Amino acid sequence: MFIVLIFASVVYGTIFGILHQLEGLASSSARYAVAGLSDEERSRLVDQYVQKTAGSLSLIDATKLKVTVSTTDAATRSYTVDVGYDMSGAVAYSFAGVLPLPDPYVHRVVVMQRGGY
Numbered sequence: 001m002f003i004v005l006i007f008a009s010v011v012y013g014t015i016f017g018i019l020h021q022l023e024g025l026a027s028s029s030a031r032y033a034v035a036g037l038s039d040e041e042r043s044r045l046v047d048q049y050v051q052k053t054a055g056s057l058s059l060i061d062a063t064k065l066k067v068t069v070s071t072t073d074a075a076t077r078s079y080t081v082d083v084g085y086d087m088s089g090a091v092a093y094s095f096a097g098v099l100p101l102p103d104p105y106v107h108r109v110v111v112m113q114r115g116g117y
Contacts, residue, residue, distance in 0.1 A: 007095075008099055011092045011095055011099055011101075012092075012099075014059065014090065014091065014092040015087065015090070015092050015101065015102065017059050018059045018060060018085070018087055018090060018106075019106060019108075021057045021058075021059050021060050022060065022083060022085050022106060022107075022108050023108045025050065025053060025054065025057065025060070025065075025083055025108075026081055026082075026083040026108040026109070026110045027108075027110055028049065028053070029046045029049045029050055029053075029067070029081055029083065029110075030046070030081040030110040030112045031112075032045055032046065032049040033045045033046045033049075033069070033079070033081065033112070034112060039069075039071050039079065042069060042079060043069040046067060046069050046081055047067065047069075050062075050065060050067050050083070059090070060085060061089060064085055064086045064087075064089065065083065065084070065085055066083070066084040066085070066086075066107075067081070067082070067083050067084075068080075068081075068082040068084070069081055069082075070082070072111075076113075077113060077114045078111050078112060078113045078114055079111070079112055079114060080109060080110070080111050080112075081109070081110045081112070082107055082108075082109045083107060083108050083109075084105065084106070084107035085105070085106055085107070086104060086105050087104040087105070087106060088104035088105075090104075
């Protein structure tokens, strides 16, 4: 029983690490996009940042990332960075029949204001 508890801790720790890295990637890419002067430039900056950074993240496979950058209405003057990831290929999900695991597709959303304070 002790071995199962240790094993489950490692599996859930891996999932938590993936979620933590995904949140950091979404937040950092939104901060990186603040320098853009137009929505197109912000979108390009986010894509460049994700391509440059995702390969160095130890728990995230860059080919399974989905990044969406969108703007909200003119009244709120904000834009949204949505980073999605499919964890189904992670080592932790090979034990899905043994342990109850969360949904393998996760996403993190960051909303940033576009200035004009």
